[in-house]
Amino acid sequence: MxxxxxxxxxxxxxxxxxxxxxxxxxxxxxGIRQIxxxxxxxxxxxxxxxxxxxxxxKQKLREHDVRVVSVTAPxxxxxxxxxxxxxxxxxxxxxxxxNAIRLxxxxxxxxxxxxxxxxxxxxxxxxxxxxxxxxxxxxxxxxEAEGILLVMESxxxxxxxxxxDLPRAREMYRQIGHPNLKMMVDNIATGAAGETLxxxxxxxxxxxxxxxFLDGDPWLHNVWGDGNTSLSRQLQIMxxxxxxxxxxxTLVDGNPAILQRATKERPAGPLPEVPLKVIRHQGDYDRPGxxxxxxxxxxxxxxxxxESGKPFGFCVQFNESDGWWRKGWEGYFLQMGGHIIDPRRxxxxxxxxxxxxxxxxxxxxx
Numbered sequence: 001m002x003x004x005x006x007x008x009x010x011x012x013x014x015x016x017x018x019x020x021x022x023x024x025x026x027x028x029x030x031g032i033r034q035i036x037x038x039x040x041x042x043x044x045x046x047x048x049x050x051x052x053x054x055x056x057x058k059q060k061l062r063e064h065d066v067r068v069v070s071v072t073a074p075x076x077x078x079x080x081x082x083x084x085x086x087x088x089x090x091x092x093x094x095x096x097x098x099n100a101i102r103l104x105x106x107x108x109x110x111x112x113x114x115x116x117x118x119x120x121x122x123x124x125x126x127x128x129x130x131x132x133x134x135x136x137x138x139x140x141x142x143x144e145a146e147g148i149l150l151v152m153e154s155x156x157x158x159x160x161x162x163x164x165d166l167p168r169a170r171e172m173y174r175q176i177g178h179p180n181l182k183m184m185v186d187n188i189a190t191g192a193a194g195e196t197l198x199x200x201x202x203x204x205x206x207x208x209x210x211x212x213f214l215d216g217d218p219w220l221h222n223v224w225g226d227g228n229t230s231l232s233r234q235l236q237i238m239x240x241x242x243x244x245x246x247x248x249x250t251l252v253d254g255n256p257a258i259l260q261r262a263t264k265e266r267p268a269g270p271l272p273e274v275p276l277k278v279i280r281h282q283g284d285y286d287r288p289g290x291x292x293x294x295x296x297x298x299x300x301x302x303x304x305x306x307e308s309g310k311p312f313g314f315c316v317q318f319n320e321s322d323g324w325w326r327k328g329w330e331g332y333f334l335q336m337g338g339h340i341i342d343p344r345r346x347x348x349x350x351x352x353x354x355x356x357x358x359x360x361x362x363x364x365x366x
Contacts, residue, residue, distance in 0.1 A: 002239060006034065009069055009248040013038040020044065024064040036070040036248045037107070039100060046073055046103065048080070048095040054106050061107075068107040069246055070151070070210065073100035075117060076159055082117030083132035083162060094135060098142045105146040111210060113184065114139065114150045116163035116172060125161075132162055133175050140178035151184040151210040156192045165193040170203050184210035184245075187229065191216040197234055201241045213247035258295055273298060306351040313346030 010032050015023040020043040027035060037044065045052035061067060073096060075081045080097070084090040097114070104112050114136065119128025136150070143150050152173065157164040163172050173183060183204045185197060200208055215224040215231070224231055258276050262268040279292040299305070304312050317331040332347070 003235060003243075003247065005031075007245065007247050008032060009034045009036050009246045011036040011038055011072070011248055011250045012043050013040065013072070013250060016040055016043070020060065024060060024066055027066050028064045033066055034069045034246065035066055036072055036113070036246070036250075037068045037103075037109075038072045038074065039103070040074050046096065046099060048092040048099065051099055051103050054103065058107065068104070068109045070109055070111045070113060070248070071100050071104040071107070072113045073097055075115065076155070082115060082135055083119050083128050084117070084135075085120055085123070085128075085131075090131065090135060094138060097139050101139065101143050101146050101148050101150075104148050110147070111149045111151050111182070112143065113210070114152050115155055116152070116160055116168075118160045118162060121161070129162060129172075133172060136172075136181070137176050137178060140176065140180045143180045144178070149180055149182050149209070151182050153184045153186040153212065154189045154193070155186075156189050159189075164189070166190070166195050166199055166203055173204070173207075182207050182209045184208065184212070186212040186250075187234070188212070188214055188216045191229065197237045201237065201243075205241075208241075208243070209245040211245065211247050212250045214250065258297075271301070273301070309351060311348040311350040313343050314349040315346045 010027055010030075012020065012023045012035060015026070016038075023043070027033070039046035039051075044057060073080070075093075075097075079089070080093040082093065082097070084093045097112075101112050104110070116132050116136075119125070119131070136152070140150055152163070152169070154160075154163050154165060154169045163169050169183065173181065183200070185200050185208065187197065190197070190200060213234075215229045258271045258274040260266070260268060260271055275296050277294040279294070281290040281292070302312070315332060
């Protein structure tokens with residue numbers, strides 16, 4: 001039996017710049033009835049003291065015919081994480097993740113996503129490992145009392161110095177040894193580690209019950225079709241292992257898109273008629289990485305006849321932003337973002353026919 005629609009789950013994290021109502025409206029229109037609830041403001045408040053309005057959230061879910069099947073409490077880059085170093089922060093984190101477990105039980109979900117967190121760079125490895133293990137075990141006890149399963153994912157090695165590959169995941173799972181701890185695959189993290197879905201099924205068997213299921217390259221969280229993961233092969237492996245868990249889309253990296261400003265003819269937004277291709281050349285210690293963006297803009301969108309041979313104004317700008325802020329920018333005929341709407345600052349491009357050879361100009365200085 002193949003993958004069922006009831007196994008497909010969407011997550012609200014990649015709708016974080018929209019309201020929760022908008023996200024739920026979208027799921028209703030898409031016919032997606034299961035979600036993984038990412039407890040980030042302003043969708044739903046969660047901290048070490050409590051949660052937002054659970055009855056109001058349940059009412060919204062009922063109105064949209066959507067149910068929560070799993071809960072994710074934001075961690076890693078936030079003040080709460082599973083291997084917090086200072087005792088008071090570790091206790092705050094324990095109370096925070098315990099509240100996520102209780103929230104899952106209140107919403108009728110049966111699982112909460114967890115990970116290993118991270119220790120300080122240069123910290124004794126056994127110290128941070130044991131702190132993480134003991135914290136997760138305490139959370140397993142809370143989960144047991146609430147009838148909830150914890151599903152642990154590995155992370156990329158740029159996110160964690162604890163569980164970032166299969167051998168470490170297997171060892172943490174073995175040491176915790178609690179029946180309420182199960183395993184999951186985030187196939188971006190496993191792909192970055194050079195591991196396959198088959199590897200993880202062979203390691204955990206029926207205890208592998210959940211996935212963050214994306215098309216990686218393998219580093220980015222892409223929609224299917226934008227990466228280089230074989231979807232057909234992933235489905236074959238899941239079918240061979242009789243996987244009945246959930247497949248969650250977590251598009252947290254923000255895939256590139258071609259957008260336009262508002263004009264008299266159309267509102268601001270994406271341009272689906274402009275194909276975009278992204279080619280990533282991964283770097284290493286000897287050479288930097290390189291990303292190539294290619295797009296084909298139809299002349300009709302530019303309202304220009306290339307056969308005329310007349311020059312036209314042109315500029316392009318690239319923003320460097322590995323995350324949430326602009327680190328720098330570069331432009332072709334343009335150096336500052338504020339001038340992108342000022343055509344007086346555009347450069348001139350003249351279209352040439354393929355067989356045209358520009359005339360060599362005389363240089364009097366030679």
